[in-house]
Amino acid sequence: MATLPEDAPATERDKSHRGNAGQFFVAGELCRRGYAAVVTLGNTPNTDILCSNRAGTRFVHIQVKTYDPRKPTCSVGVKAERTFGPNFFWVLAGIPGPGADGDFRYFVIPSAEMAQNVSAKHRRWLATPGKGGIAHKDNRVRAVSIPPFSRDYFWSVDGYEDRWDLIDTAMTCDPPIVILPADASKPT
Numbered sequence: 001m002a003t004l005p006e007d008a009p010a011t012e013r014d015k016s017h018r019g020n021a022g023q024f025f026v027a028g029e030l031c032r033r034g035y036a037a038v039v040t041l042g043n044t045p046n047t048d049i050l051c052s053n054r055a056g057t058r059f060v061h062i063q064v065k066t067y068d069p070r071k072p073t074c075s076v077g078v079k080a081e082r083t084f085g086p087n088f089f090w091v092l093a094g095i096p097g098p099g100a101d102g103d104f105r106y107f108v109i110p111s112a113e114m115a116q117n118v119s120a121k122h123r124r125w126l127a128t129p130g131k132g133g134i135a136h137k138d139n140r141v142r143a144v145s146i147p148p149f150s151r152d153y154f155w156s157v158d159g160y161e162d163r164w165d166l167i168d169t170a171m172t173c174d175p176p177i178v179i180l181p182a183d184a185s186k187p188t
Contacts, residue, residue: 022066022093023048029106030062033164035171037062046084049091051167058171061088063111069094069102072149074157078140081119084111087170092157094146107146108163117155118142125153 023039030037030051037051044050049062061084067074074092094105122142130136145156 018068018095018097019064019066022095023064025095025104026062026064026091026093026106027051029164030167033168035167046079046088053171059087060167060170063088063090064093065090066093066095067146069096069105069146070100071146073143073145073151073154075141075143076114076118077142080114080142080144081122082111083115086110086112089167089170090114092144092146105146106162106164107157107160108166109157109160110166114144118144121153121155128153 027037027039027049030049034054035051036054036056037049039049040047046063047061048064050059051062052059063079063084065074065076074094076090076092080090088111090107090109090111092105092107092109094102094107096102096104126136126138128136143151143154145151145154145158147156147158147161150156
């Protein structure tokens with residue numbers, strides 16, 4: 001979690017504060033469900049929360065993206081196209097602002113499912129001509145649609161709301177899930 005200077009524009013500070021809050025709310029939800037959850041404070045690439053069972057024998061890594069629950073989409077970035085392994089999850093955290101009406105919303109998504117679907121939607125967008133038949137130019141923008149909303153070129157995370165059971169399964173599967181080193185998938 002990067003700290004912004006006090007003279008940073010208010011919108012940047014608000015976004016940073018909302019993101020920080022989202023990570024702590026997700027960690028709190030995991031603790032409420034009986035897990036040990038540690039917010040990495042930006043010190044671990046691709047992992048905002050490291051979560052384990054109480055015995056410390058099973059782990060999952062969680063990437064949190066916080067969004068305004070009044071908005072129809074959540075930005076996830078190009079990182080969402082990467083599969084980190086079966087022990088990695090995305091949690092999209094819809095955190096209402098102070099005094100705002102609305103519930104907190106959590107979408108729990110395995111990284112492989114996020115990568116496959118976000119990548120497919122982005123490839124479809126690139127293959128479809130834009131206004132005036134002009135080809136779209138590739139960029140780093142990736143987002144998902146938050147139900148009940150939908151966007152043509154953003155994958156809808158419908159069906160993943162409050163799917164904490166996916167983390168439960170990763171924590172209890174037998175044999176345990178094994179994470180291979182990043183270079184293990186490269187041919188030798």
